[in-house]
Amino acid sequence: MGKVSVFNQISLDGYFTDAKGDMSWAHEGSDDPEFKEFVSGNASVGEGTLLFGRITYQMMASFWPTPMAAQQMPEVAEGMNRLSKVVFSKTLDKVTWQNTTLVKADPVEAVKKMKKESSSDMVIMGSGTIISQLAAAGLIDSYQFVISPLALGKGRTMFDGVPKRLDMKHTKTRTFKNGKVVLWYESVT
Numbered sequence: 001m002g003k004v005s006v007f008n009q010i011s012l013d014g015y016f017t018d019a020k021g022d023m024s025w026a027h028e029g030s031d032d033p034e035f036k037e038f039v040s041g042n043a044s045v046g047e048g049t050l051l052f053g054r055i056t057y058q059m060m061a062s063f064w065p066t067p068m069a070a071q072q073m074p075e076v077a078e079g080m081n082r083l084s085k086v087v088f089s090k091t092l093d094k095v096t097w098q099n100t101t102l103v104k105a106d107p108v109e110a111v112k113k114m115k116k117e118s119s120s121d122m123v124i125m126g127s128g129t130i131i132s133q134l135a136a137a138g139l140i141d142s143y144q145f146v147i148s149p150l151a152l153g154k155g156r157t158m159f160d161g162v163p164k165r166l167d168m169k170h171t172k173t174r175t176f177k178n179g180k181v182v183l184w185y186e187s188v189t
Contacts, residue, residue, distance in 0.1 A: 001119070004139055005121065005122070005123050006145075007125050008125060009146040010157075012151045013151045016155070016157065018154065019154035019155050025152070029149075029176075030178075032177050034177060041075075048120045048121040048123060049085065049123075050084070050123055050124075050125065051088070051122050052085065052124070052125065053128075054088070054092055056126030057092075059126070060097075065097055081097075085100040086101050087100060088103050108139065129160075131159070132162050135159060136164070142171075143184070143186075147181045147183065149178075149179035168187055170183065170184070
């Protein structure tokens with residue numbers, strides 16, 4: 001059975017986007033060699049499937065297949081383009097990023113089926129609406145949060161609309177010179 005994990009950067013006050021939906025602040029501090037190596041290693045490990053909502057998919061698809069992405073972050077770009085991807089959207093009619101499947105069905109039911117039928121793992125990046133739906137349904141197995149050393153004041157959390165408390169077990173922490181801290185959690189069911 002495949003496992004579902006989340007990888008997201010969040011602000012100190014818990015937002016993964018600012019009030020306007022911007023996530024560019026998450027790239028600050030990316031020039032730290034140790035952090036850059038961590039991100040590259042994280043993106044190039046293994047196989048699996050990336051899961052996205054429409055907004056995150058469109059943002060990722062507009063950058064990772066480009067020559068600029070290949071030049072700036074070659075290992076990450078290679079992994080992002082090579083891995084299979086699923087985008088959940090009721091409004092998209094087609095997807096153009098290589099290795100991408102469009103799913104118009106309910107994300108909760110689709111991921112339940114994917115977990116049962118696949119032995120490979122799935123990772124959600126960005127996609128707060130998808131995260132909140134899957135978390136509420138108990139379908140997320142683990143979380144990896146990169147905490148950026150800034151407060152946004154307003155924005156969106158990944159857990160907007162989650163109707164009940166979600167308990168998690170802290171499993172690991174890593175700190176970088178750029179001030180970012182990575183926290184790993186497993187879902188407690």
